[in-house]
Amino acid sequence: MKNISFTPSKACKLFFYCLILFISSCSSDENKNDSENSTEVSDALHLAFKTPDWEQNINCEKLDLFPDAQNDSTNVVSASSASTRETFYFSYPKDSSKIVKTKILSKHKIMELGSNNEPFQFSQKLPLNASSIDDTTKRLASLEGLSDTEYNQVIEIKYLKSESNYAVFIVKCKYEMKAYLIETPETIKKITGTFSFKIRTTKD
Incomplete structure (x- = not known):
């Protein structure tokens, strides 16, 4: 099997993309939860x-x-x-x-x-x-x-x-x-x- 190696530059890029994907996923779930449990009431009397x-x-x-x-x-x-x-x-x-x-x-x-x-x-x-x-x-x-x-x-x-x-x-x-x-x-x-x-x- 051919060995696969990452140069420091490629490794950093991969880590960065994974981090972005993780953050995006968390934000999506949090927004969904906020929407499902919305308790907003207008400030107007x-x-x-x-x-x-x-x-x-x-x-x-x-x-x-x-x-x-x-x-x-x-x-x-x-x-x-x-x-x-x-x-x-x-x-x-x-x-x-x-x-x-x-x-x-x-x-x-x-x-x-x-x-x-x-x-x-x-x-x-x-x-x-x-x-x-x-x-x-x-x-x-x-x-x-x-x-x-x-x-x-x-x-x-x-x-x-x-x-x-x-x-x-x-x-x-x-x-x-x-x-x-x-x-x-x-x-x-x-x-x-x-x-x-x-x-x-x-x-x-």
Whole structure:
């Protein structure tokens, strides 16, 4: 068998090409993993939803939420969109010291509309489709659940500012839920979306 030898120049070139191939391969895998586990939520204050029938992204830049006490540990905020007739309830800790200790990427329960009783639960009601905005009988309402397909996931919590009575934060979440049609409860639809809200907590 004929001996094969490398000159220093050829050996260096081969090593360089192998190194490039290795780096390219790692980068490709990392990008693929990042894409599959993407948790991006827009920095803009908003509420977005997508159903099998329609989707909307509601601008919440002018939404100024003040909390209502749900129980000793939990505040809730709620609002309705005039343009889409979507209504939501979002709950979170009363105490600012508790909210800064929140585990990011943790998942919390989806609740029946307005029945939030623990921090970071989400519930909502919205029209079945764009054509039923003014038809109050055709509304989807969230079903209580916590599973791989029913959750509200905290993506980011960011301190914004201090007010005389409150500490103000921005909370970003993504969610997935099952909702029933109020008119015919056996009709179940999947809703996914994201939101970013400005919320207030006490300074205790």
